[in-house]
Structure formats: structure tokens, C-alpha cells
Amino acid sequence: MKLRSTLTRALAVLAATFSCAATAQDKAGDNGITGDPAAARSKVSMCIGCHGIPGYKASFPEVYHVPKIAGQNAEYIVTALQDYASGARTFPSMEAIAQSLSPQDMADLAAYYSSLK
Template identity: 65%
Template sequence: MKLSITKRAAPALAALAACAAVGSAAAQSAAPAPITGNAEAARDKVSMCIGCHGIPGYRASFPEVYSVPMIAGQNAKYIESALKEYASGARSHPTMVGIAKSLSEQDIADVAAYYSNLK
């Protein structure tokens, strides 16, 4: 059976196709913009980091005694990756898991930008 489009249906089908194309383009352009870290915005977010990571030679005693790494000057992508791993459970330090889970994606990017700019 051969389908034929009547002259009355053709404009409606063309309009429908145009709407579908616009909707598809809008859905593709609605992808979230990449998150960019803002070191200045992190100044109010790093207070929970300074107590351990801001003291040279600091050794923490929970859950065991270990040397806390200095993160000033560390690569931002590394800091972001580490925080995301703590938040996901891929890394398992209890204090860091709790802190990382409290941070948004923007907070993580901001904190990483802040510490990567310190020397």
C-alpha cells in the first residue's frame, strides 16, 4: 500500500518536522556548561581544610596516625579528582568522606582552584 500526503496535510507535517528539529537542537544546547573553579569564591569554603592541610608536618590521629599532605600548589585536577573519589567512596578516609560529600561540584572546583594557586 502506497501512502500519499494530501496537500492539506503536507504543511502540518512540515511544521511538525520543524518543531522536532528545534526541540532536538534545544535539548542538545541545554547541556550544562562546564564548571570552572573560582579561587576567590573558595575563601569562605576552605575553613574546614586549613585545620589539617594548612599546618606543615601535621599528623592526624583519626582513624589512625598519619601525615596529612600539604595541598597548597597541588594540581587542581588532582584535588578535584581526590575530592570526588572521597565523595563516591572510592577513597575511604572518614573525615575526608564527610567533607567531600558536603561539597557541591562548584565547591569542589572552587576549592581546587584555591589550593592550586597557593604556593
């Protein structure tokens, strides 16, 4: 009986994981906009200066580790960008960049970075 319960929970977790992954790839964010990784190639220049340098740390206002976003979940990236744009998350350069992005730009960047390893 315990094995059956464990198997049932494992299958439920797998189903939820695949569902989330499919949703993130099809619709980056809850606005229903589909991201285009190819369209993001002309938009990544604002990201690679920090996120494209292995081990890079930003120095303003103090030393911050810059997270690796390549391979990150697309929905997470869109949510983070929306949070920076709204002020829910704060970091000066990220706020300025996120506020300059359209919802389509955010979806495109998320699709691009989530497709990388």
C-alpha cells in the same frame, strides 16, 4: 638522528604538560565547571584545620600524614574530592567533607589551592 628523536619527544611532553595545565586551570574536573579561587576563601575553613598546619598528622583511626595540597594540580584535587565523596578513596573526615561539597565547591577549592605555593 638520536638528537632529533629526543627533541621531538621532549617537545611532545612539553605540549602535553601545557595542555594539561591549561585544562586544569580552566576546568577543574571533567564537569566543565570553572573554579573561582576568590569564592573558595569562604570555604577553606574546613580544610585548613588539617591541610594548613605544616607537618600535621591526623590521629584517627591511626596516625596519618596529612598531605600538603597548596600548589597541587586543580584537576587532581577535584578528582580526589570526587573519589572521597563516592567512597573510592576512604578516610572518615575527608569522606564527610567531600560529601558535603557541591561540584562548584570542589572546583573553587581546587582553583584556590592550586594557586598557592
